[in-house]
Amino acid sequence: MQITSFINIILGLLLAPLLLGIINKTKASFAGRTGQPLLQAYYDIIKQLQKGAVYSKTTSWIFRAGPVVGLSAVLVALAIVPVGGIAAPLAFSGDLLLLAYLLGVMRFFTVLAALDTGSSFEGMGASREVLFSAIAEPAFLIGLAAIARETGIMSLSHMLPAAHFFSPEVVLVVASLLVVFLCENARIPFDDPNTHLELTMIHEVMVLDHSGPDFAFILYSSALKLWVLGLVIVGLIFPSPAGSFWPAPVSTAICGLILLAIIVGIIESLMARLRLLRIPQLLVAAGSLSAFAFILILR
Amino acid sequence: MSLVLIALAIIIIGGLLALAVCKNGSLSTLLGAASTVVGCIIALIPVLQTIYYGDTTIIRLAWNMPYGSFFLKLDPLSAFFLLPIFVLSGLAAIYGREYMMAYRDKKWLGLSWFFFNLLLVSMAFVCLAHNTVLFLISWEVMALSSFFLVAFEYEKEAVRKASWIYMVASYLGTAFLLPMFLIFGSEAGSLDFDGFVQGLSSGEANICFILALVGFGTKAGIMPFHVWLPVAHPAAPSPVSAIMSGVMIKTGIYGLVRTLTFLGMPPLWWGYLLLAIGIISGVLGVLFALAQHDLKRLLAYHSVENIGIILIGLGVGMIGWSSGMPIVAALGFAGALLHVINHALFKGLLFLGAGSVFHGAHNLELDHLGGLIKKMPSTGLFFLIGSVAISGLPPLNGFVSEFVIYIASFSGAMSLNPSSSLSMIGAIAGLALIGGLAAACFTKAFGIVFLGEPRSKDAENARESSPWMTLPMMILAVACIFIGLLGAAVIQVIPPVIGVVLGNPYTGEIRIASNYLFSVTAGSAVFIIFLMAISGLRSFLLSRRSVGSSGTWDCGYAAPDARMQYTASSFAQPIIDLFQFFLRTKKNITMPDSYFLGAARFETHTTDIGRKGIYNPIFKAIGSFFGRMKVVQEGRIHIYVLYVVVTLLILLFWNMR
Numbered sequence: 001m002q003i004t005s006f007i008n009i010i011l012g013l014l015l016a017p018l019l020l021g022i023i024n025k026t027k028a029s030f031a032g033r034t035g036q037p038l039l040q041a042y043y044d045i046i047k048q049l050q051k052g053a054v055y056s057k058t059t060s061w062i063f064r065a066g067p068v069v070g071l072s073a074v075l076v077a078l079a080i081v082p083v084g085g086i087a088a089p090l091a092f093s094g095d096l097l098l099l100a101y102l103l104g105v106m107r108f109f110t111v112l113a114a115l116d117t118g119s120s121f122e123g124m125g126a127s128r129e130v131l132f133s134a135i136a137e138p139a140f141l142i143g144l145a146a147i148a149r150e151t152g153i154m155s156l157s158h159m160l161p162a163a164h165f166f167s168p169e170v171v172l173v174v175a176s177l178l179v180v181f182l183c184e185n186a187r188i189p190f191d192d193p194n195t196h197l198e199l200t201m202i203h204e205v206m207v208l209d210h211s212g213p214d215f216a217f218i219l220y221s222s223a224l225k226l227w228v229l230g231l232v233i234v235g236l237i238f239p240s241p242a243g244s245f246w247p248a249p250v251s252t253a254i255c256g257l258i259l260l261a262i263i264v265g266i267i268e269s270l271m272a273r274l275r276l277l278r279i280p281q282l283l284v285a286a287g288s289l290s291a292f293a294f295i296l297i298l299r
Numbered sequence: 300m301s302l303v304l305i306a307l308a309i310i311i312i313g314g315l316l317a318l319a320v321c322k323n324g325s326l327s328t329l330l331g332a333a334s335t336v337v338g339c340i341i342a343l344i345p346v347l348q349t350i351y352y353g354d355t356t357i358i359r360l361a362w363n364m365p366y367g368s369f370f371l372k373l374d375p376l377s378a379f380f381l382l383p384i385f386v387l388s389g390l391a392a393i394y395g396r397e398y399m400m401a402y403r404d405k406k407w408l409g410l411s412w413f414f415f416n417l418l419l420v421s422m423a424f425v426c427l428a429h430n431t432v433l434f435l436i437s438w439e440v441m442a443l444s445s446f447f448l449v450a451f452e453y454e455k456e457a458v459r460k461a462s463w464i465y466m467v468a469s470y471l472g473t474a475f476l477l478p479m480f481l482i483f484g485s486e487a488g489s490l491d492f493d494g495f496v497q498g499l500s501s502g503e504a505n506i507c508f509i510l511a512l513v514g515f516g517t518k519a520g521i522m523p524f525h526v527w528l529p530v531a532h533p534a535a536p537s538p539v540s541a542i543m544s545g546v547m548i549k550t551g552i553y554g555l556v557r558t559l560t561f562l563g564m565p566p567l568w569w570g571y572l573l574l575a576i577g578i579i580s581g582v583l584g585v586l587f588a589l590a591q592h593d594l595k596r597l598l599a600y601h602s603v604e605n606i607g608i609i610l611i612g613l614g615v616g617m618i619g620w621s622s623g624m625p626i627v628a629a630l631g632f633a634g635a636l637l638h639v640i641n642h643a644l645f646k647g648l649l650f651l652g653a654g655s656v657f658h659g660a661h662n663l664e665l666d667h668l669g670g671l672i673k674k675m676p677s678t679g680l681f682f683l684i685g686s687v688a689i690s691g692l693p694p695l696n697g698f699v700s701e702f703v704i705y706i707a708s709f710s711g712a713m714s715l716n717p718s719s720s721l722s723m724i725g726a727i728a729g730l731a732l733i734g735g736l737a738a739a740c741f742t743k744a745f746g747i748v749f750l751g752e753p754r755s756k757d758a759e760n761a762r763e764s765s766p767w768m769t770l771p772m773m774i775l776a777v778a779c780i781f782i783g784l785l786g787a788a789v790i791q792v793i794p795p796v797i798g799v800v801l802g803n804p805y806t807g808e809i810r811i812a813s814n815y816l817f818s819v820t821a822g823s824a825v826f827i828i829f830l831m832a833i834s835g836l837r838s839f840l841l842s843r844r845s846v847g848s849s850g851t852w853d854c855g856y857a858a859p860d861a862r863m864q865y866t867a868s869s870f871a872q873p874i875i876d877l878f879q880f881f882l883r884t885k886k887n888i889t890m891p892d893s894y895f896l897g898a899a900r901f902e903t904h905t906t907d908i909g910r911k912g913i914y915n916p917i918f919k920a921i922g923s924f925f926g927r928m929k930v931v932q933e934g935r936i937h938i939y940v941l942y943v944v945v946t947l948l949i950l951l952f953w954n955m956r
């Protein structure tokens with residue numbers, strides 16, 4: 001195990017909230033606004049960490065456990081994805097399953113915390129979240145199975161660098177994973193993080209009742225989730241040769257993530273949210289793309 | 300082996316004594332439960348020894364039945380299925396001591412304890428029997444004793460109907476097993492299982508496989524033969540539901556796997572068939588579970604789902620076996636078998652939890668419950684552990700077995716020929732979808748029952764059950780965590796078991812999986828360390844700050860009410876609408892029709908697809924056929940005399956030909 005892989009984790013811990021700033025800056029520049037500062041997510045997290053908290057009388061310990069479990073799960077996930085071809089500390093065959101299911105644990109407890117408030121709005125968001133993620137899961141795993149078939153490897157740390165981006169299969173998988181990425185991170189066209197109406201939200205509405213350090217944990221976990229899933233896509237697009245000097249592939253990967261954030265910002269500026277009924281169709285389409293990529297590899 | 304027989308004798312004697320004093324509720328409960336617990340503990344010693352050392356012991360006595368002997372065999376495969384039977388039954392008996400006492404004045408509890416102990420002994424004999432006659436007798440005793448347990452509250456019409464459906468389905472299943480054993484027996488010239496070994500032509504083998512799949516599949520509850528399961532399991536008392544769902548349906552899986560040992564190398568399509576049935580049972584099982592409003596019925600449908608996962612594992616394993624891919628074969632079977640044990644643990648836990656909810660709140664209707672975690676903290680915690688485990692999430696045991704099946708499917712998808720690897724993609728997609736929907740279903744079940752505000756008086760007045768009921772749940776919950784964290788060690792018991800089926804223990808392949816699981820354990824350990832560190836950080840941050848409490852944010856509405864909470868039905872509605880094609884949920888809506896508030900109603904009802912689409916039409920057709928046959932039953936003596944004469948004449952001419 002290399003020291004560099006731990007430096008990569010620290011980079012993730014430090015830089016993840018920056019991606020949110022980049023997305024918001026991109027959206028602001030499309031709309032001709034100045035927009036919030038690039039580091040706004042950091043300010044928010046720090047401010048929330050310094051506050052006290054208010055809890056609803058309806059809630060139980062589940063509500064308090066939700067953000068803690070979520071942050072712990074995504075921190076372990078951070079130790080599974082490689083940065084720029086450098087193997088992650090927790091790399092093993094089948095680690096992609098642990099990644100997918102850790103994000104599942106995070107979702108499970110976020111949903112329970114939402115239901116613990118007894119609010120209909122949060123129940124509604126929770127209900128949508130579990131449906132969309134259930135359909136996104138097959139798309140994610142089939143896409144990675146396609147890459148596993150192409151490279152003959154079952155570990156993210158080794159299969160992502162070994163994939164060749166310029167083959168049609170990998171392009172299809174990247175497209176499918178991008179859809180899953182947008183869905184899992186509650187971005188447009190699935191969910192609008194900036195909407196002001198509780199009725200239309202998915203992820204944001206589930207965390208309405210959290211405050212103080214709990215809310216800081218939630219903000220930080222969603223930034224880290226964006227980072228983790230972004231790295232899977234970026235790892236496929238910028239495969240880096242093994243053995244190259246450390247700073248080069250890592251800075252490529254981080255530039256890739258910044259580029260991905262800009263693309264997300266552009267998508268959010270150009271598209272409207274889909275109707276809720278259309279979302280499952282888009283996710284099934286992503287699953288079909290993954291399956292089609294797998295069939296192409298079988299040729 | 301003799302220890303197992305001693306243990307079973309203790310259990311059956313305890314049952315008979317309970318029967319003898321059946322009018323005395325407390326005494327018969329004491330006798331029934333104590334003998335079960337003692338028997339289970341004694342029996343676990345040889346079972347664990349057999350699994351650990353991988354040896355085989357037999358008892359073979361002469362008896363009056365032709366073509367065979369009184370033949371019992373304890374090999375690693377039997378022991379592997381006996382392990383959950385004894386563990387769960389012992390715990391359910393402790394739990395039942397308290398749970399059944401609530402019925403002390405209404406029922407003769409001795410009768411129920413007799414059938415409970417008989418069910419346990421017959422399940423053990425099903426796994427031990429190595430002779431067809433003995434096997435079928437145990438199989439029928441198992442069905443009958445559980446029938447009487449399902450019919451416990453026979454004064455209710457719905458319960459009578461449920462037990463009746465269960466009885467009919469059981470006999471239909473056995474009707475497929477008899478010809479299968481006849482084919483085996485006539486080919487081998489003996490009804491002992493030892494004689495069966497692999498002498499069939501491929502045509503006969505195919506027929507036997509299909510018969511075994513239908514016969515044993517009916518007991519296991521695979522789609523579309525599952526119709527009895529969602530009606531019978533909720534009708535039984537909770538400890539019995541736990542045993543039926545946790546271990547009794549697994550005897551179907553045991554029968555199927557044991558039959559595979561008689562059939563030898565399977566053709567490829569058997570694996571495809573098992574995989575397809577597994578995916579269908581898994582996905583439809585969890586979808587129907589989502590559509591349920593009753594907690595125990597929801598859990599019963601989840602048994603169909605988990606049997607689906609087990610069949611996916613077996614199917615993947617068989618595809619690997621026929622294609623000569625040892626890692627796919629070994630890990631497919633290993634994952635399926637591990638899931639047998641894991642499902643027994645968490646489903647037992649969940650059914651006991653549901654029973655505790657019923658005991659405390661006297662209601663199982665999801666939309667009438669809520670907020671129970673404050674009234675029943677231990678039940679709530681254990682039910683949560685069971686929910687996370689059944690959703691296949693780390694760091695609990697459900698993830699371990701699903702992970703092994705996933706690894707088998709990924710290995711198959713990476714290296715098999717195109718058509719087989721596409722089937723592996725089906726397995727991966729199926730498992731992923733099942734996992735996601737199971738998480739949806741259990742966030743619904745746990746969230747609506749235990750979280751939020753109470754939705755009815757029953758839920759408001761709920762109280763925690765006594766330690767007699769929470770202690771067995773705690774042991775099961777600890778077992779779920781234990782297997783979840785030590786998957787790498789637990790999977791080491793698998794090689795001798797799959798050695799019985801595949802003829803090769805595949806120790807090397809299992810060791811590879813064990814290494815992967817070790818990394819999973821490392822990840823889980825890091826996860827738990829983070830959990831503790833972050834909750835420590837949280838309490839440190841909040842220790843010096845103001846922590847207030849207020850109402851839930853309600854968008855400015857000033858008078859929220861418990862009835863405004865999201866209900867189980869509304870939570871599941873988007874999923875149910877999306878999968879309307881399979882579920883065919885009927886909605887009954889009465890809209891408020893005036894401009895001022897008036898009465899409104901909304902009702903949904905989901906009928907089982909197998910019952911509506913397959914069983915009802917078949918039974919209706921049979922019924923109408925025999926209805927038309929009634930013409931011959933005139934009821935007048937001379938018509939019957941005419942029948943006799945005509946038959947005699949026909950036989951006479953037949954002979955003269």
